[in-house]
Amino acid sequence: MTSTVVVVAGDGAGDVVAALDGLHNVRAIPRGERQPAEVMELAARSAATYVVHDADPLAEVAAAWTGFFDGTGVIGGLEVAAGRWWPADLEAWLRGHPRVVPDRAGLPSGGVVVA
Known part of the structure; x- marks a missing residue:
């Protein structure tokens, strides 16, 4: 993986991540109904410069x-x-x-x- 991964956590994190989708060099992955492992797998496969998701690992x-x-x-x-x-x-x-x-x-x- 060569992307910079950004985790958005807290209330409204999914909305923030969804709003970033479509920005140049950004792959936004709102967790939604996905399991955290699925989000991490999608992030790992991304070739975007920045990967943003809301699957807070902590x-x-x-x-x-x-x-x-x-x-x-x-x-x-x-x-x-x-x-x-x-x-x-x-x-x-x-x-x-x-x-x-x-x-x-x-x-x-x-x-x-x-x-």
């Missing part, structure tokens, strides 16, 4: 944060939603990043120095 995490702060979320819901971001082999992924990783990233307290 919508589930945003909803979990909202539920956490509003007190309406299920216990552990935020951890489950945010935990999906972590790679399957977290330790190997961290070894590829030689720096101090703070304990707020879900690692043991005191931070971990990864060499």
Whole structure:
């Protein structure tokens, strides 16, 4: 893929994306009834300079944060939603990043120095 991908998120995102359709070098993909994976597949196949869509890849995490702060979320819901971001082999992924990783990233307290 050589396109610049822009995600429009929030209320009215689908209308914004639809309004961009027809602009020169822009491929607008309103999600509508499509599954996010289908939107990503269409975006990956596009040859347009800019691909704009409204399939927010972090919508589930945003909803979990909202539920956490509003007190309406299920216990552990935020951890489950945010935990999906972590790679399957977290330790190997961290070894590829030689720096101090703070304990707020879900690692043991005191931070971990990864060499």
